[in-house]
Amino acid sequence: MKVNNIITSNAITSKPIETETIRVSALHALAYCPRLYYLEEVEELYTQDAAVFAGRRLHAELEKKEDEDWEDLFLVGEELGLRGRVDALRTRDGQTVPYEHKRGRSHRDDNKQPQAWESDKLQILSYCYLIESALGIKVTEGRIRYHAENVLVHVPFDDEGKKIVENAIALARQIRTSIHRPPVTENERLCTRCSLSPVCLPEEARLVHNRESEPLRLFPQDDEREILHILEPGTRVGRTGEQIKITRKDKPLEKIPAQQVGQLVLHSFSQISTQALHFCAHQGIGIHFVSGGGRYIGSFDNRQGSIQRRIRQYEALSNSEFCLSLAKKLVNCRGQGQRKFLMRSRTSKKIKSARIEQNIQQMQAIIKQIPQITSIESLLGIEGKIAALYFAALPCILGTDIPHQMRFDGRNRRPPKDRFNALLGFGYSLLIKDVMNSILSMGLEPALGFYHQPRSQAAPLALDLMEIFRVPLVDMIVVASINRRQWDVNEDYEIRGEQVWLSDTGRRKFVELYEQRKQETWKHPVTKYSLTYRRLLELEVRLLEKEWMGEGGLFGQLIVR
Structure with a gap:
């Protein structure tokens, strides 16, 4: 006995x-x-x-x-x-x-x-x-x-x-x-x-001190759990045993084992029970909320454990000089990514546009000024100039045979005034949701960033980190899908006066394109191993933390080739 x-x-x-x-x-x-x-x-x-x-x-x-x-x-x-x-x-x-x-x-x-x-x-x-x-x-x-x-x-x-x-x-x-x-x-x-080892990142730490070393691939290749987007208004999410229960109007009850779910994204007026909320938090399932108009609302914070990591984050990001150094890496990463995207599109489309060539050269000249910047305010000005040149050249990489309704005539935010900006806005909402999921699952504090200031529901650290992934995970999806004529200008959109929003079918289509893109791999330019974009989001958060752990040097290196 x-x-x-x-x-x-x-x-x-x-x-x-x-x-x-x-x-x-x-x-x-x-x-x-x-x-x-x-x-x-x-x-x-x-x-x-x-x-x-x-x-x-x-x-x-x-x-x-x-x-x-x-x-x-x-x-x-x-x-x-x-x-x-x-x-x-x-x-x-x-x-x-x-x-x-x-x-x-x-x-x-x-x-x-x-x-x-x-x-x-x-x-x-x-x-x-x-x-x-x-x-x-x-x-x-x-x-x-x-x-x-x-x-x-x-x-x-x-x-x-x-x-x-x-x-x-x-x-x-x-x-x-x-x-x-x-x-x-x-x-x-x-x-x-x-x-x-996926938390410690020992090989990446060694690589910082010896760029000639050959790192082992200790970071996990991918998280194969599903990301469930609940898009239909009125859908209810509950729990039954060890399963997630989804009840949609006029559709059969759906049950999914919890171990197969990585995130629950509740769009529009879908609902989740208290029991399911507690269960998902215990299972490490991220829970996020997106409005019917495609605006990121917030995430359920289920962080647990020691406060020690956040104390170090506070100490590091309270140093203005340290924040400026990180912000420079961030602006350089995004600016170079935007510039490389224009260069790639110009080559692949064989587009001979004086606007593209001129803007690419001007962007490079401005990017070279980043190391000399001495304040966040000046850096914001540099970023704004690069973004203006980028969005001014973006219409030139769209195909000449696309519907005129899908043309891009400058960036506008909320509410979006055209179909192109409706796609960008919804894509950026999905991206900041994923960045928030990585930040919370890593146990860091999203409210404390190093570049962006607090505004609306978007946490500064999430706004910081999403800059790295805007081009590869959203901009490239939008341009490619438009050039492939994958959008129905009527069925996929809702027009409300001067406002243009994605319809239910449009949101469902974009979610599918976005999740497919996250499963594609990208070879890290420094570590030299390939990961899916989904894993790269997590890796980049961990590499950021290493910046204030005495093992920095790899953050902000993901630049479109």
Whole structure:
């Protein structure tokens, strides 16, 4: 019979246990990599990859098979400063022995004899010490079974073992008080097996210091979960069990497993229940709201965990000089992207336009002035001049055979006055929604940016970051779809006086084009690996955070070739 126990030593205290003790599994992470420990324990960042789930399955299987003298113990030793759950506790010849179970293989010494890995050794020694402290009984050894090769390793517990644990606890407490992440480990092999490498970005950090290095592709290739756009007014989104339930008027009930959903985008007057809202937040599903006119309204903020990352963000973005340096990178990135798009379109369409050539040259001359800019105000002026030249040349890259209703005669915003601007406006709303999703899922503060000032519902940091993706994710879609004559000038639009809006069919068509575009890949010009645009949005947010983490240098490099 399996026995579940919770035992606490020195339980009478005025200090909360959770803040005064360290998890044994955290010491395991510390021995593996101090940076991993910091990310998990200080910043409270966790990922659940295949290895994590496989480990859970192993423990679940063992629970069913273990014999009667096995006890699963959760122990808290405040005097020692540790807490943790022992995989298995057995009594052998009058001696109490803790066991740890590992899926992988053991370490081999010079004589090819099985040994415990350093992180596993610290973990089992910590459990030995915790048992002695919490239960007041003598423990002489711990044991680790490596199931990949069915090897049992004995780890002696003595005064030397106690010292190892005490030193680890002291180091863990010291690291917890720091506001800086420990540096990336020099052992690159550890990174390939680490579940938090997509958060840590160790290869990208190394690339900053050595541009000649060949980075491994540790960042995940793509998030294959669906992005559900609820476009029909009156549609209700709810929850049933572990599924998202969608009820559309005059249509069959639709149920989608939650693990297949990455975002819910509620357009117009669609609704979501409180139960579904809580469920989606718990499942890490982004929830966003877009008006019937295609205006981004807002996102549900489900950030959890440590405030430490946002404190660093506040500290960094309170420095005006630092903000100016980031803003220069941003304006250069967008300006170069706009210029390259015009150059590409000119070449592919074989358009010989004096306006395009002249504007391209003028844009390049203005971009060269960016390094000398000394204020955000001056930079805004530079950006405005580049944008004016770009939008003035944009009509020249449209085909001569498109309907006259689809022509572009200058940028206007809300309300849009022509079909081209209606497409741009809706596309930018979808883009800022995706940027917000990345910011919130990364745990940063969208209200604190470095270039844009607060206005309307759009958060400054989201407005900053979307500048990088305006051309590849919206402008190029709009121009290409118009030149391919994919729009019905009547069915896809609604005309209300001088205002022009996308109709229901128009919005549905644009969403399809936009989501298809995000699945296309783009080779990062610095890291040299390819990701979908959907992943690049997340990567760029993480690279921005690295700018104030002492590992900057890769942000704002995504320029259309």
